[in-house]
Amino acid sequence: MSFFDTHLLNVVIYLPLVFAALVLALPASEHGQVRTITFVGMLLDLVFGVWAYFRFDPSGAEFQMEYRVPWFQQFGMSYHLGVDGLAVSLLLLTVFLGPLVVLASTTYIQHRIKEFHLALLVLQTTMLGALASMDVLLFYIFFEAMLIPMYLMVGVWGAEDRRMAAVKFFLYTLVGSLLMLVAIVAVYFISGGPGVRSFDYGTLYNNLLAANQQLAACSNGPEGACAGLTGLAATLHTYGPWMFAAFALAFAIKVPMWPVHTWLPDAHVQAPVAGSMILAGVMLKMGTYGFWRFAIPLFPVAAHAARPFLAVLAVIGIVYGALMCLAQRDIKKLIAYSSVSHLGYCMLGLLAVTGEGATGSAYQMLNHGISTGALFLLFGFLYERRHTRLMSDYGGIAKVMPVFTAAFVIITFSSVAVPGTNGFIGEFLVLMGTFKSTLPLGFGAFATLGVILGAAYMLWMVQKVFFGSITHRENQHLRDMNVREMLTTAPFIVLVAVMGLMPQPFLDRIAPSTDRYVARASVGAPGATQAKDDQLRVEVMSLPSTAAAARPSVPAAPLAVRE
């Protein structure tokens, strides 16, 4: 067992990569074997992921299952893994989607099957790696690397405009994250002198903490009180807003927040069903997760200053996304814009900086992964039968596909937050948190308007597609879901019900992380009750000393001159 004590996260992360190597060794014509091996790999990864989820002790340390070894140490990096409650929940979501995505692609993907499954497995590794990274640069590497398989997935197996969508997706995300890279390196340098600084999340955060508290104290004071700051606090006062802006831009593009969301409808519409599921299910969460883990706790003062602005963007995203949905005729585009709206709730919950808001936001991240993932999945089944995305080409589907319709409606309920489904818990908590927060009442009000609009566009779409009379001859003989499709859908429906009726086991794991998030984000807020330092400080394992670390430094040898 001792192997898994230290290596469980490594196993979860790299198992898909090992199976990718197996797939690579297979001949490309063995389609069945490629699919089977990928599925087995994802299933096995699910087993380990679930194990990790249950190993996580909500009453234990903040970061658990840590693993840390020296890696490129001279430049302040180490290979450091670890998960807190939110990360382990998102990790569970990722491994949960893995096997289902493979099942969803068995008939959808018909060419270049081996490459497709390779991309899926590599993508899984990069996403899990990003979630478990405790070193900021390691996170960045996984964060960037996950673009490559997703880019190929959209570009190779996508719909008609796939190349444009793939390049747009890649470049959009790249610009944001490159600026973040500059900010990461900059914050590393300001955080301490040689020997003190590190790219490790714990060290970085703890090094900045005192300065952030100092800065918060003076920025809540009278005008000009910050002029007397020295050292790190002064540096943060001057450059903190810029660095926060760089982090926020990178993650806002990923979320995506209005107005940098324009890559999303294209990527979602063009992506194959597996790509859409992963994109909506996991990759968008990297944005909110980034705000939660990095952008806001590292720069609480700048984040607090930018909070009204970001909250306005989040609310615009909620309402704008919903209005765009109402205007869509393309079903996939509608689901894509609904993501913009839903992720707006996640952002609003984060920015509320209340316990309810943060919990709701975290829960909503999981919910959105399940409900939107399932919507894309189900629409994929429909698309395989009819090869059209236009609502007007459907109508009366319920008559020929009753089981499918039932499943779709259940997921729709989850998406529009009907009580009893998981969506209700998340959205309710976010709204409650927003109303309780220091944000003006209007934010909550507009967000609630978004809920109503959300119900409107989803039900309107369901009505047009599934109910009424069959208006198209082609739709008269569509076959209902087969066993494979039912098996793929069932886990989603089970989770919708379980998470809606028994949220507590899930919330238990998120709770300690939310408390800490709220404490850390409140550092920048005026009049916040000062949380205890042991709540604020990040405790992580220290780097094991090694021969390389203990190596004596080499003195500068003078130039030997020979006569």
Added chain:
Amino acid sequence: MNLPNLTLADFLPMLPAIIMVVAASVLLLSEVFLSATASRGYQAVLTVVAAVASGAVAVGLMFEPPQEVFLGFGVLDPFSSFLTLVVSVGLGLAALSAVGFLRKRGAERGEFYALMLFASAGMSLLAMSSEFITIFVNIEVLSIATYALTAYLRRGTRPSEAGFKYFILGAFSSAVLLYGTALLYGATGTTKLNDIAGPLQQALTTSPALVYVGAVLIAAGFAFKVAAVPFHMWTPDVYEGAPTPVTALMSAGVKAAAFASLVRVFVTVGKGMDPKLPLMLFATLALLTMVAGNLMAIPQRNVKRMLAYSSIAHAGYLLLGVAALFVAAPGEHFRLLSASSLSGGTPLDVARSDALRGILYYLLAYTFSAAGAFAMVSALERREDEEKGTAWDLERFAGLAQRRPGWAFAMAAFMLSLGGIPPTVGFMSKLLIFQAAIDVGLVGLTVVAVLSSAAGAYYYLRVVVYMFMHPVPEGAQPLERNWGTEAALVIATVAVVLLGILPGHVTDWLAQAGTLFGQ
């Protein structure tokens, strides 16, 4: 007259260059005894063996203490040894990709490899040279060999056009460099870099114009050689016209050697003068080169030409690292502390030695990525298309992932590495340079660098789009395989991925070498 007292120990540091020259001589001599139809397969093998041997010797020399050789005309230090390693890597990969290239054209001759070896010997020696005349001579050794290589394929108009253009502009830039050297000599009375700092400070009070004009002219001469904007005009045409393996050697080796010499000259000259001048000079060059190089590469449909512009852009990132070497605190006496960053010094000292290490790592990274990419280009081109200019069109990459998945994967790795996307070596090396630049405070310039590299990602990705997302064109000719290209691709791909994931080994090694720079 006293004859200089040279011992065997003076020749040991030159061993890599000696190996290359001996191999070149063997190739030339053996060619005399061969009939026109004799098999010449051994020539590439011999070249690769020489490259491996000189690379291995260079690695061994990295752990020698820094020392003057040839009475101060050269310096053996880890900096020059690492550069020799980079040159050997470039030579080896270029020679491997030349195997199939020459065979397709029926142009296998010993001279080709001999010229490559001579050029590489010049590069290796240039990295060691610490005296202006020696620098000039070595620049000429490597340049003349590359002029000849550029025009090696005499059929058609392109090679001669490229060769002629390269020759005229190369000769012009050498003259500019020489003129600058002459001015500095006039001001200081010495051509040895190790003696110049003191006289230079005196000369700055008596005849500052001479010093500054001299320094600027020298910088301009080097800017030609490294293809920095606005001295880049020759690059696209020459890179496109030259035989592709030669282009690989030029983009990897010539650039690396020129950068090495530029750094060596200005670090010493900078000691004597206000480092603001080199800082301004290189920061401006870096800015122009990064932005213009990337922007001009975007519209290119010709992959070889695109890679030429990309090589300009990469010179820009390297110049950013060079500029970082010259950031000094107000009133600080400029010096380059080149010991490992573990051993103290002021924070700026540490940052500057990180920049130096970043430059070296970047050169190695670029050599693997670019030489690999050019090997791929040479594998795909056909002789018949060269005159039409479509030999390197993006269309030739269409559907490569279906025709040769391994090649497409390798090329994708090179493109991502050149674009600086993790987990490739291109990302790590960019990170090192950017990190050093931010550390010394060149944040604005670094932001420009990352934005321009985002623009750069567009044209690198386009190759990937064609390889993976476009269908195989109708009537595509079968792709020939040969051991040289395959070997070059495998080696470069493994290096690009491995050095990206485990960069620590090389950088630790650079740190272990202690003093990088022997001054």
